[in-house]
Amino acid sequence: MSFADLGLSEEILRAVAEQGYTEPTPIQAQAIPAVLSGRDILAAAQTGTGKTAGFTLPILRRLQPQANNSHSPAMHPVRALILTPTRELADQVGDSVKLYGKHLPLRSSVVFGGVNIEPQSRELRAGVEVLVATPGRLLDHVQQKSVNLSRVEVLVMDEADRMLDMGFLPDIRRILALLPANRQTLLFSATFSPEIKKLADQFQKTPLLIEVARQNQTSDQIEQRVLAVELWRKRAVLAQLVRKQKIPQVIVFCNTRHGAEKLSRDLIRDGFSADSIHGEKSQQQRIATLAEFKEGKLNILVATDVAARGLDIDQLPFVVNYDLPNTPEDYVHRIGRT
Structure with a gap:
């Protein structure tokens, strides 16, 4: 199967081809026709399976017939709303929309x-x-009357499991109350718990369930290793691993902001170029740190789970779980960064 078989337009197919893609991934092959049909969807796919294009491509196709070059704001109402749990993921999804559109x-x-x-x-x-937003900032704009959501045709909740884990449910309910009842609702995530499916039934109308991978399954393309280490030796073993394996870049996961900060400082004292990214850092700090890592100026990025959602680093060879994650879902997301 090729992208040309999925009902996408010539303009979108050209943008896809310019990125070097010829065949859709399994999630894309199932999701794109389903989204184009207008059905509500509950889709579970591992990180790194191309799920973002699985909804951005058909949404662009759906909006294309009314696309125009008018300078009037009234001719460009918000017709697709994509909610994400983190700033980094919002940026990544926004890049996908611009790339394929x-x-x-x-x-x-x-x-x-x-x-x-x-x-x-x-x-x-x-x-x-097309508006990509985190829930809190979207409600800020609603309060300021800088956005009108009464014309939204498609709502996407990306990484819906994390969105609800992070306590966004009250904000999401407020946002849903502002949207037309007659809309298409798409829920995408790497994993879905029974609670998520139950909640999705409240948001959606007889959703089509798409599951490409078994729940909490990790990618079989990733080699996974366990090192049994005494607590007090963890940092020394990490340093030895990076040096011995000649690891050019690695994301190291910690469970707490304090732990990430301390490990980053200790690694710098060990002679590494390292920095940390977590929810307590300002957006400007996070953007600057990510830019340095992507440019190769840092070889170790210490991160917490919330900060790392949506990180998209090309050719990242290693991920280290310095602290064991609290849930299988977090483990899937963490190692999906490589």
Whole structure:
């Protein structure tokens, strides 16, 4: 099967081809036709399976017939709303929308907290068809009346499990109350618990269930190893591992902000170029640290789970669980970074 068999337009197919993709992944092959049919979807796919394109491609196709070059904001209402749990994931999804919609006259925007709200407000007031947002910042814009959600045709909740784990349910309910009842709702995640499926039934109308991988299954393309180490030797073993294996870059996961900060400082004292990323750091700090890591200026990035959701680093060879994650879902997400 090729992308041309999935009902996508010539403009979108050209953007896909320019990225070097010829065949859809399993989640894309199932999700794209289902989204185009207008059905509500509950889709579970591992990180790294191409699930983001699984909803961005068909959404762009759905919006394409009304795409226009008008300068009037009224001609560019928000028609697709994509909610994500973290700023980093919002950025990644926004990049996907721009990448695959590059040959279409559709406007898109990404809004999240931790940065000045005014530039976002100006962009929204100018009109955007596709809006990617974190729930809290979206409600800020609703309060400021810089966005109108009454014309939304498609709602996506990406990494829905994490969104609910992080306590966004009250915000999500407030957002849903602002959307038209007659809309398409898509829930995408790496994993789904029975509680998530039960909640999805409240949000969706007879959703089609798509499960590409077994629940909490890790990718069979990733080699996994366990090192049994005394607690007091963990840092020394990590340093030895990085040096002995000549690891160029690695993300090291800790369970707490304090632990991530301390390990980062200790690794710097050990002679490594390291920094940490966690929820307590400002958006500017997180962006700067990620940029340094992506540019190869840092070889060790110490991260917490929340901060690492949605991280997309090309050619990352290693991930280390310095602390064991609390849930199987977090383990799947962590090692899916490589």
